[in-house]
Each structure stands twice: as C-alpha cells, then as structure tokens.
Amino acid sequence: MAMGHVEGLVVADLPAAERLTPAVRRRLGHAMAMTLAKVHDVDLRATGLEGLASHEPYAARQLRRWRRQADESSTELRPPLSELAERLEAGLPDQQEATLVHGDFHLGNVIAAPDGERIRTVLDWELCTIGDPVADLGSLMAATEPESTSATPPSAALPPKRSPRTSSGRPRRSRLTPDCRHPRAPPRNGRRFQT
Numbered sequence: 001m002a003m004g005h006v007e008g009l010v011v012a013d014l015p016a017a018e019r020l021t022p023a024v025r026r027r028l029g030h031a032m033a034m035t036l037a038k039v040h041d042v043d044l045r046a047t048g049l050e051g052l053a054s055h056e057p058y059a060a061r062q063l064r065r066w067r068r069q070a071d072e073s074s075t076e077l078r079p080p081l082s083e084l085a086e087r088l089e090a091g092l093p094d095q096q097e098a099t100l101v102h103g104d105f106h107l108g109n110v111i112a113a114p115d116g117e118r119i120r121t122v123l124d125w126e127l128c129t130i131g132d133p134v135a136d137l138g139s140l141m142a143a144t145e146p147e148s149t150s151a152t153p154p155s156a157a158l159p160p161k162r163s164p165r166t167s168s169g170r171p172r173r174s175r176l177t178p179d180c181r182h183p184r185a186p187p188r189n190g191r192r193f194q195t
Contacts, residue, residue, distance in 0.1 A: 007111075008112055008120045008121075009112040009113065010110075010111055011107050011108065011112075013108075020116070024116040025116065027117055028112055028116035031112060031113075031116060031117060031118050032105075032119060033140065035118075035119040035122065036102070036140055039100055040099040040100060040133040042100045044099070044130065049100060049130075052129065055098045055130055057092075057095040057132070059131075060089075060092055061131070063088055063092065066085070067081075070085070093132075095131070096134075097132065097133065098130050098132070099131070099132075099133045100128065101131040101132070101136050102127070102128055102139075103125075103127030104127045105136045105139050106139060106140065107143060109123045110123065
C-alpha cells in the first residue's frame with residue numbers, strides 16, 4: 001500500500017464547508033460522485049483485489065454482522081432490533097454486481113483540488129470490501145441534502161443538524177446520481193442507479 005502526503009482541500013466540518021463558495025461546493029459534489037463511479041469501476045482481478053472479501057451478497061453480510069452486534073449488546077434493545085432485522089431481511093434486494101465498495105464514502109474522507117473540480121485522493125479505506133455499489137451510493141446520498149418531497153420541510157420534525165452537507169451550494173441528490181454511473185453497471189429499471 002502506497003501512502004504519501006497529498007495537498008488539497010479537506011472539508012471535515014461545517015466551518016470548512018462554509019468558507020467555500022457555492023460554486024466550489026457544487027463542483028465538489030459532482031467530483032465526489034464521479035470519483036465514486038471510478039472506485040466502483042476498479043478492475044478487481046487486474047488490481048489483485050479479487051480476494052479482498054467474500055463475493056457473497058453484501059447487504060446480507062452487513063445485516064448478519066449488525067444482527068450479531070445487536071445480539072451481543074444491551075438486552076433492552078434486542079427485541080426492537082431483532083424486529084428491524086427481520087423487516088430488513090424480508091426486503092433485501094438482490095445484489096446486481098460485485099465491485100470495490102469504499103464503505104464510508106463522504107465529504108470528510110476525500111482530499112479535493114482547491115477549486116473542487118476533482119478529487120485528488122480518497123481516505124479511510126479500512127471499511128472497504130467487495131459488494132454492491134449501491135451501498136456506497138446510499139452513503140453518499142445520505143450525506144447529501146435531500147430534495148423536499150412535501151410542504152413540510154424535514155427540519156420541521158427534527159432539530160436542524162449543522163454539517164457540511166447543509167451548506168448552501170451543494171448539489172441535490174437528483175443532480176448527483178447521474179455522475180455515479182459507471183460503464184460496467186447493468187441498468188436497473190432502465191437506469192444505472194435508482195434514486
């Protein structure tokens with residue numbers, strides 16, 4: 001594994017995000033989506049990563065791990081977590097493909113060019129595995145400001161969480177998902193990723 005110093009922009013907290021112009025935040029959001037597509041397009045065989053992890057369906061592996069952790073934790077949480085696990089197991093989607101999955105892809109885990117045009121490097125690979133790329137896409141979308149789908153903004157129900165994702169100028173989810181497409185991804189319902 002090669003390691004070295006990489007100069008660039010790290011947006012680890014809200015003050016760092018707010019120092020950027022909305023245009024830089026927008027470019028950074030798109031650069032992240034395109035970088036994620038490149039991560040998922042890594043040729044596992046050519047890079048020697050084919051044996052990194054099981055090729056068994058990723059979501060099922062994660063759910064088993066979470067269920068085991070819940071079973072080993074506090075007894076008062078076991079019944080609701082067990083019920084949640086059963087509901088999740090009943091709705092597990094079929095894995096469409098197996099790619100390199102970062103496992104923790106978000107704004108704080110990249111170093112970007114100062115203008116936000118491209119990502120220079122991706123950090124914190126300790127959770128990487130082989131799995132369905134929609135897992136990373138879900139993480140990226142969870143860390144991206146959602147579109148409001150009702151007259152009541154989501155913040156009305158919960159206290160506002162101030163984070164880099166809530167800074168103005170970041171692209172909305174619907175604007176990022178086309179950038180996450182990669183050439184080897186099979187279409188899902190006519191689209192590379194569903195949103």
